[in-house]
Structures are given as structure tokens and as C-alpha cells.
Amino acid sequence: MQKIVFVGAGAMAEAIIQGWIEQEVIEANNIYVTNRSNFERLDYLSTKYNVEVLQNKDQLIDADLIVLVVKPKDGKSAMKAIKPYIAENTPILTVMAGIAMDTVSDILGKRSIARVMPNTSATIGMSASGIAFNEYVTEKQKKQFMKMLDAIGIVIEVEEDKLHAVTALSGSGPAYLYYMMEAFEKAGTEFGLPKETVRKLMVQTIAGSAAMLDRVKEEPNELRRKVTSPGGTTEAGIRALEDHQFSEAIFECIKSAEARSRELAKSE
Numbered sequence: 019m020q021k022i023v024f025v026g027a028g029a030m031a032e033a034i035i036q037g038w039i040e041q042e043v044i045e046a047n048n049i050y051v052t053n054r055s056n057f058e059r060l061d062y063l064s065t066k067y068n069v070e071v072l073q074n075k076d077q078l079i080d081a082d083l084i085v086l087v088v089k090p091k092d093g094k095s096a097m098k099a100i101k102p103y104i105a106e107n108t109p110i111l112t113v114m115a116g117i118a119m120d121t122v123s124d125i126l127g128k129r130s131i132a133r134v135m136p137n138t139s140a141t142i143g144m145s146a147s148g149i150a151f152n153e154y155v156t157e158k159q160k161k162q163f164m165k166m167l168d169a170i171g172i173v174i175e176v177e178e179d180k181l182h183a184v185t186a187l188s189g190s191g192p193a194y195l196y197y198m199m200e201a202f203e204k205a206g207t208e209f210g211l212p213k214e215t216v217r218k219l220m221v222q223t224i225a226g227s228a229a230m231l232d233r234v235k236e237e238p239n240e241l242r243r244k245v246t247s248p249g250g251t252t253e254a255g256i257r258a259l260e261d262h263q264f265s266e267a268i269f270e271c272i273k274s275a276e277a278r279s280r281e282l283a284k285s286e
């Protein structure tokens with residue numbers, strides 16, 4: 019692709035841009051960025067990544083792909099603002115949480131639309147993304163979209179309605195794990211370890227456990243059983259988690275995030 023225009027230049031746009039450039043999927047000079055008014059931010063991106071800044075909306079006409087990556091509440095106004103300038107067939111990749119592809123095509127017209135829910139680990143090529151396509155996306159385009167998202171991590175196709183669940187799990191997921199990390203660091207330091215030691219131990223523990231789950235093909239409860247000696251430390255720890263309704267808390271976490279995603283979709 020010769021020209022990809024990012025409409026919206028915030029945290030998620032940067033994560034994807036950095037991922038694409040570092041993984042050598044798209045060349046920096048084929049990426050154009052624009053936002054509503056924050057020119058300093060555009061300067062920062064063009065200096066840091068060598069991407070182009072869209073000088074005026076007339077430059078949208080020959081875009082090969084437009085990536086919509088503004089906050090959901092700004093989605094409609096951002097789409098209305100570009101509508102008069104974009105070609106009839108330019109495909110759209112929307113990264114906006116909770117805005118349906120039908121809403122995008124109501125404003126921008128019937129065309130190929132892919133809707134993706136990545137996460138911020140795209141920055142280091144480790145996003146877990148869910149993607150859905152509308153009926154105008156050809157097989158060739160689908161392959162191209164999958165390849166682009168695959169380059170910043172893994173990508174799994176789902177029905178559009180299931181993107182609410184994907185958002186709740188892997189879209190927001192990094193925040194839950196960072197929150198858990200904060201709790202480990204608080205607990206570990208209470209018990210006398212330096213924060214950096216706790217960080218190193220737990221980062222490796224989390225990475226190792228995730229890699230085991232991925233590679234050894236055993237169920238989580240089986241892997242858990244292998245750690246848990248009868249009458250030992252793990253059993254005591256797990257019992258405390260059960261006493262504090264850990265599973266229920268996780269269930270409520272995903273339920274609340276999924277419901278919020280649906281709510282946002284209705285209000286947009």
C-alpha cells in the first residue's frame with residue numbers, strides 16, 4: 019500500500035504505526051497522520067517515526083486505506099469531516115471501540131470495512147486483536163487486513179457482535195494485568211523484597227506461564243495442579259483467592275466491560 023491515512027493520532031494510532039514500521043509491514047513514508055487540532059502531536063509522530071503529516075483533506079482522495087482511530091465519541095464528527103474528500107472505494111479500517119460497521123457505512127457509504135479491536139501491546143508487535151469484516155470486503159482484502167494485523171501480534175476473525183467480548187477480554191486486558199502487577203508489587207514489597215526484584219520475578223512468571231499455556235497444550239487447571247502440592251504454599255494461596263471470590267471478580271470484570279462496550283455502541 020502506497021498511502022495509508024490515520025485519522026486520529028493518539029495512543030492507539032501510535033501503537034499501530036510503531037508496530038507496522040518496526041515489523042516492516044508498511045514503510046514510514048507511506049503512512050500519513052492527521053487529527054483534529056493537535057499539531058504538536060503530529061510533529062512528534064513525524065519526527066519520531068518519519069511518517070508524513072496530511073497537509074490538507076484533499077490529500078485523502080488517493081488513499082489506499084483510511085484508518086479511523088479517534089475516540090468513539092468523536093467518531094461521527096471525524097467521519098463526517100472526511101466524507102466529502104474520500105474516494106468512493108477506499109477501504110476503511112476502524113479501530114474505534116463500540117462503533118458498528120453499519121454506522122461507518124451509513125456515514126461514509128457502502129464500501130469495504132474492517133473493524134478491529136487490538137490492544138496497546140501492538141507497540142511491541144504483541145497485540146491480541148479481534149477483527150470483523152463487512153460484506154464488501156473481498157477475499158484478497160481480507161488476506162491483506164489479516165496480514166497487517168498479524169504483523170502487530172495475533173489476529174482472530176470473529177462475528178462483529180462478538181467484538182464486545184473481545185474488547186472486554188483482550189482490548190482492555192492489558193490494563194487488568196497491569197492492575198494485577200500493581201497488586202503483586204504492593205504485596206511483594208510488604209514482604210520485604212525490593213520493587214525491582216518483585217517486578218523481574220513476576221514479569222518472568224507471567225511470561226513463562228503464558229508461554230507454557232501456549233506451548234504445552236495442557237488445560238490451565240492441569241498446569242495449576244502441577245504447581246499445587248497437597249498441603250503446600252500454592253494450596254494456601256489459592257484458598258485465599260477462593261475466599262476472596264477471585265473467579266467471581268474476574269467474571270464480573272468481563273461482564274461489566276462487555277456491557278459497557280454494548281452501552282457505548284448504543285450511545286454512539
Ligand SMILES: NC(=O)C1=CN([C@@H]2O[C@H](COP(=O)(O)OP(=O)(O)OC[C@H]3O[C@@H](n4cnc5c(N)ncnc54)[C@H](O)[C@@H]3O)[C@@H](O)[C@H]2O)C=CC1
Binds near residue numbers: 030059089
Ligand atoms: N487505548 C487502547 O488500549 C485501545 C483503544 N482503542 C480504540 O482506539 C481509539 C483511539 O483511542 P486512543 O488512541 O487511546 O485515544 P486518544 O485520545 O489517545 O487519541 C484520539 C486521537 O483522535 C484525534 N481526534 C479527535 N477527534 C478527531 C476528529 N474529528 N478528526 C480527526 N482526529 C480526531 C485526537 O486529536 C487524538 O489524536 C478509540 O476509539 C479506542 O476505543 C482500541 C483498542 C485498544
Ligand SMILES: O=C(O)[C@@H]1CCC=N1
Binds near residue numbers: 189
Ligand atoms: O477502555 C476503552 O474503552 C478502550 C477499549 C479497549 C481498550 N481501551
